[in-house]
Amino acid sequence: MAKVALLVGTTLGGSEYVADEMAAQLAELTHQTEVFIEPNIDELADFPVWILVCSTHGAGDLPDNIVPFHKQLMIEMPDLNHIKFALCAIGDSSYDTFCQGPEKITSLLLQNGSNAIVDKIQIDVQRDPIPEEPALAWLLQWQHLI
Numbered sequence: 001m002a003k004v005a006l007l008v009g010t011t012l013g014g015s016e017y018v019a020d021e022m023a024a025q026l027a028e029l030t031h032q033t034e035v036f037i038e039p040n041i042d043e044l045a046d047f048p049v050w051i052l053v054c055s056t057h058g059a060g061d062l063p064d065n066i067v068p069f070h071k072q073l074m075i076e077m078p079d080l081n082h083i084k085f086a087l088c089a090i091g092d093s094s095y096d097t098f099c100q101g102p103e104k105i106t107s108l109l110l111q112n113g114s115n116a117i118v119d120k121i122q123i124d125v126q127r128d129p130i131p132e133e134p135a136l137a138w139l140l141q142w143q144h145l146i
């Protein structure tokens with residue numbers, strides 16, 4: 001059993017719903033999960049696994065709710081050697097900046113010593129209007145690694 005933090009970046013609420021569904025799937029495996037809408041590094045100290053479930057807004061920008069977390073990572077540059085992460089990016093391929101928002105966070109996670117557990121998934125809402133379906137199938141493929 002592991003403590004898994006789901007970090008949500010959302011404007012319209014879709015990514016939060018996906019994170020809730022992923023948390024439920026992990027809870028069935030007896031993992032302890034918590035969904036963070038306004039994540040803060042200090043609150044995440046106990047969680048060795050972070051799953052970022054994040055859409056993109058503006059032109060390749062992060063949703064407003066997760067911008068403070070991005071700023072905190074940039075300013076504090078915490079040692080994240082002990083953290084493993086996974087990225088579930090949700091976007092719309094009609095934008096040139098498809099799924100670019102959360103890349104701003106994952107590049108800082110990597111710079112600060114964290115490692116990806118698995119290749120990211122980029123869910124295109126043009127093709128997958130119900131993003132929780134590919135998200136849960138993706139999680140099923142690698143959840144044994146947690």
Ligand SMILES: Cc1cc2nc3c(=O)[nH]c(=O)nc-3n(C[C@H](O)[C@H](O)[C@H](O)COP(=O)(O)O)c2cc1C
Pocket residue numbers: 009010011012013014015016054055056057058059060061063090091092093095097098099100125
């Ligand atoms: C104003 C606006 C700007 C957007 N910009 C982008 C973008 O730059 N890149 C992208 O991949 N998707 C973009 N999208 C699509 C959203 O990421 C997509 O609709 C997503 O499902 C929203 O998820 P959420 O409900 O968690 O916010 C944009 C959507 C809106 C409404």
